[in-house]
Amino acid sequence: MKLIVAVDENWGIGNKGGLLAHLPGDLKYFKEKTSGKVVIMGQNTLISFPKSKPLPNRTNIVLSNDPSFSVEGAIVVRSLDEARKVASEYNTDDVFVIGGASVYRQMLDDCDTAYITKVHKSFEADVFFPNLDENEKWTLSNVGESGEDNGITYTFTTYTKIR
Ligand SMILES: NC(=O)c1ccc[n+]([C@@H]2O[C@H](COP(=O)([O-])OP(=O)(O)OC[C@H]3O[C@@H](n4cnc5c(N)ncnc54)[C@H](OP(=O)(O)O)[C@@H]3O)[C@@H](O)[C@H]2O)c1
Secondary structure, three states: OEEEEEEOOOOEEEEOOEOOOOOHHHHHHHHHHHOOOEEEEEHHHHHHOHHHOOOOOOEEEEEOOOOOOOOOOEEEEOOHHHHHHHHOOOOHHHEEEOOOHHHHHHHHHHOOEEEEEEEOOOOOOOEEOOOHHHOOOEEEEEEEEEEEEOOEEEEEEEEEEOO
């Protein structure tokens, strides 16, 4: 399994239910990486999408504890084990954990690759991703291209789990 996330200089990832910045170049990168694949997310992340709808061209798995919650076009699961069971029906390299904070935290150990967009700015944030530079299980394996949107620069990086 892989994960994909955009973090600011403090590893902040969101504020008040939304993203920290509108970065079309990063959204394009996210789309390229995840299109045709399987994405796992928490209910709050689904709700943060336009019209709270699942992402098109992807198999959407949504974690929720709410027994009455259902959403057209997504597979709703009630536990991590159920999410893992559904995900195991697919090639593990095609499964992406896409947030938010609570799901990244719970599923970090399920992942072997982390696509992390480093946004070179600090924002007011209320949800964070674990700092992988301070995690001995992970190493920065690639620093890719950089981009700029709305005066904000960012760099695509990859972290890999140390075997
Ligand atoms: N920067 C990025 O790349 C990025 C990516 C994604 C999201 N985000 C941001 O992250 C924030 C959302 O993160 P979040 O931590 O608040 O929410 P979240 O992880 O998206 O969703 C949390 C909800 O998912 C359900 N859930 C989580 N784990 C579960 C489990 N093991 N079993 C059953 N249900 C489970 C729970 O629903 P119940 O309420 O039913 O218990 C929980 O309230 C937003 O600000 C969003 O914009 C940023």
